[in-house]
Amino acid sequence: MGDLNNDVSAKSMHHLMLQDVLGSSDAAKESFIYSYGRSFNGFAARLTDEEVQTFSEMEGVVSVIPNTMLQLHTTRSWDFMGLTMNVTTPAPYETDVVVGLLDTGIWPESLSFNDEGMGPPPKSWKGICQTADNFTCNNKIIGARFYKSDGYYDETDFKSPRDSVGHGTHTASTAAGRPYNGASYFGLGKGLARGGVPSARVAVYKVCWAGGRCGLADILAGFDDAIADGCHILSVSLGxxxxxxxxxxxxxxxxxxxxxxxxxxxxxxxxxGPSPYSVSNNAPWSLTVAASTIDRKFVSQVQLGNGQIYAGHAINSFALNGTYPLIYGGDAANYSAGATDLTSKYCIQDTLNSFKTEGKIVLCDFLYDGSGVLQAKGLGTIMSDRRYTDFAFSYPLPATLLLPDEGESVKAYIRSTSTPIGTILKGETFQDSVAPTVVSFSSRGPNAVTLDILKPDLTAPGVDILAAWSPVAPPSGSPVDKRSVDFNIISGTSMSCPHVSGAAAYVKSYYPSWSPAAIKSALMTTASFMDSRKNEEAEFAYGSGHIDPVRAVHPGLVYDAGVNDYIDFLCKQGYNTTTLRLITGDNTSSCASSTYDKAWGLNYPSIALSIADGQPIKGVFPRTVTNVGYANSTYHAFITAPSGIKITVEPNVLSFKSVGEKQSFLVKIDGGVVSQLPIQSGAITWNDGVHQVRSPVIVYTVLPSMMMPNTVMKPFSFDESSFINGLL
Known part of the structure; x- marks a missing residue:
């Protein structure tokens, strides 16, 4: 892949290449899917293994990559971060900022995307609106495209940018939705729904479809168009x-x-999460976002006939208005279907005896979507599970989730009487006084691809987020849920990502000329400090900290980087000219040397030092900061170091005479020989009396075998139900 100025000539060239390999123009046309000629040079086509091999050997072909499938990662939050409506009056260039979203599309009629009072798109915009299926754009949604390289459509899919899943509508409104007062999920979370940059424009690139499947060829096509169309920030909640x-x-x-x-x-x-080495999207040129809680949680209480009350986790929109018989799933096995009490206690489909469960509330020893209870004509479900108790799901029936010991108490009551009764109360909101904490499902570091680049970069609200929704998508995620909503409450790093996308657009609206690295640095170095006592994985959970959009527009100093810096980084990571071009797509890219070196030299806003077991702690990290604060300013370095580790900064005072001036320094880390050392956290903060520019410094040990070039550590994973993974 290489840059081209003319997408028409690129497409012609790609057709000729296909024709050479396949033997005829007709065969080339039948094989061809996409031409990526607007922003980089490449194409997608249907090929046999032999044809792939032929292409791989052709002069000028950098790489041939199979079309694998990636997955989706699925309004109090902006106020919680301090970006209140008083602050979010349009920034100087907010209406000129275009946020592009690679997702499941959008529901254009949503109240979050009305264009009342908005002028025409910025003159720099070059995108289009694909209007199939009665899809329409306006001055808010200024561009929309869709991609489906495999040609297969589910019966629920729209052959247009219209969203049948809900995910893309939710992320778009979180990042840049217009304010709408009175939004709620069946009365829960009622209030003002809005995005971080309500006056910014939205462009959607539908690359994901039913089942959360996102094709590699479609993703690249979406990037190619988004770049050429004129997007300023891209929000990509998938990986x-x-x-x-x-x-x-x-x-x-x-x-x-x-x-x-x-x-x-x-x-x-x-x-x-919380598995280590599980974080995805590890490239240092992008911004990777973890998910954390806000100061609101959803609770649905269980009330038993003996007067006991238990507070469970659920976004329960149903009101039972009375008490009903209770039964334990383990006492209602569907023997005709081959179930036993050991399987029916989980209440999955086909395991329950409807003659026993009809009209009753069923206690289940498993967190599931409730479809098994509904199938067995149950009225509601009380689930008992230790997983995922730090956020809430919604369900297609009255439901709540208790901890296992609480579930055992409910079971004991059921068996203590011949007529057990109870009820599940409609959900309520309670204050979460310990927020923000990183939620359990959020993927953790270390960075499995580059050990000395800290990932995730920061954290943002991703738990129980209220935002717009596609009315044709089941709000609970369960296919048996036939309800329709305009707003939904869901959780996932998919929800935290657009919060940062909106914050990045907010910074971009103040500083249109800033580079991606400068905006990223501003967001990272102004992030709020997180308490490691609440998050035992520390920076591997939350990176630089919790996003603070208001502080990010006045960072003082930024760590900038550009194309050549990242190319140098890749070369020092063991890439050679051939493998380098797999990423850059540019046949002029080259590595003067591919000798492996540490990633310490990349001008990154955080510092991570991995040490092989049995080796001494030692690292030197050169850094350069650019003054974006006051013209005449002096910054002093304040250092926090963990016990037994020495961190020095040379020089420890930086004086600037003008905005845009750069100053360099070295960070030196020293300590004794270590083995099996968990993450050790420190920080460097540059302070001029007004700005505090904070960079976390972490040290940790790894196995010696992991220090080899191009070694990717696989995460320690746990099997979870498809329901859980599907909702996130």
Whole structure:
């Protein structure tokens, strides 16, 4: 792949290449899917293994990558972050900022995307609106495209940018939705729904479809168009199920080209937490976002006939208005279907005896979507499980989730009387006084691809987020749920990502000329400090901290980087000229040397030092900051170091005489020989009396085998139900 100015000539060239390999123009036309000629040079086609091999050997072909499938990572939050309506009066250039979203599309009729009072799109906009299926754009949604390389459509899919899943509508409204007062989920969370930059424009690139499947070829096509159309910030709430090398990752490749064109890509960290090495979207040129709680949680109480009350986690929109018989799923086995009490206690489909469960509330020893209870004509479900108790799901029937010991108490009551009764109360909201904390499902570091680049970069609200929804998508995520809503409450790093996308657009609206790295640095170095006592994985959970959009527009100093810096980084990571071009797509890219070196030299806003077991702690990190604060200013370095580790900064005073001036310094980390050392956290904060520019410094140990070039550590994963993974 290489840059081209003329997408028409690119398409012609790609057709000729296909024709050479396939033997005829007709065969080339039948094989062809996409031409990526607007922002980078490449194409997608249907090929046999032999044809792939032929292409791989052709002169000028940098890489041939199979079309794998990636997954989706699925309004009190903005107030919680301090970006209140009083603050969010349009910034100087907010209406000129275009937020592009690679997602499941959008529901254009949603009240979050009305264009009342908005002028025409900015003159720089070059995008189009694909209007199939009665889809329409306006002065809010200024661009919309859809992609389906495999040609297969589910019966629920719209062959247009219209969203049948809900995910894309939710993320778009979180990032840039217009204010709408009176939004709620069946009365829960009622209030003002809005995005971070309500006056910014939205462009949608539908690359994901029913089942949350997102094709590699479609993702690259979306990036190609978004870059050429004129987007300023890209929000990409999807990724691989486990970390992959940059040269095999379409999001890393696409976001590299976006960066090259001045566009910052905000990515979700993934929902495979709390396993270590599970964070995805690890490329240093994009911004990776973990998910954390806000100061509101949803609770649905269980009230038993003996007077006992238990507070469960659920977004329960149903009111039973009375008490009903209770039964334990383990006492209602569907023997005719081959179930036993050991399987029916989980209440999955086909395991329950409807003659026993009809009209009753069923206690289940498993967190599931309630479809098994509904199938067995049950009235509601009380679930008992220790997983995922720090956020809430919604369900297609009255439901709540208790801890296992509470579930045992409910079971004991059921068996203590011949007529057990109870009820599940409609959901309520309670204050979460310990927020923000990183939620359990949020993927954790270390960075499995580059050990000395800290990922995730920061954290943002991703738990129980109220935002717009597609009215044709089941609000609980269960296919048996036939209800329709305009707003929904869901959780995931998919929800935290657009919060950062909106914050990045907010910064961009103040500083249109800032590079992606400068915006990223501003967001990271002004992030609020997180308490490691609440998050035992510390920076591996939350990166630089919790996003603070208001502080980010006045960062004081930024750590800037550009294309050549990232190319140098890749070369020092063991990439050679051939593998480098798999990412850059540019046949002029080259590595003067591919000798492996640490990633310490990349001008990154955080510092991570991995030490092989049995080695001494030692690292030197050169850094350069650019003054974006006051012309005449002096910054002093304040250092926080963990016990037994020495951190020094040379020089420890930086004086600036003008805005835009750069100053360099060295960070030196020293300590004794270590083995099996968990994460040790420190920080460097540059302070001029007004700005506090904070960079976390972490030290941790790894196995010696993990220090080899191009070694990707696989996450320690746990099997969870498809329901859980599907909702996130």
């Amino acid at each position: 691989a199920s486990s970390p992959v090398e940059y040269m095999q990752d379409p999001i890393a490749i696409g976001s590299f080209h976006a960066m090259k064109n001045g566009i910052l890509t905000s990515n979700s960290a993934g929902n495979s």
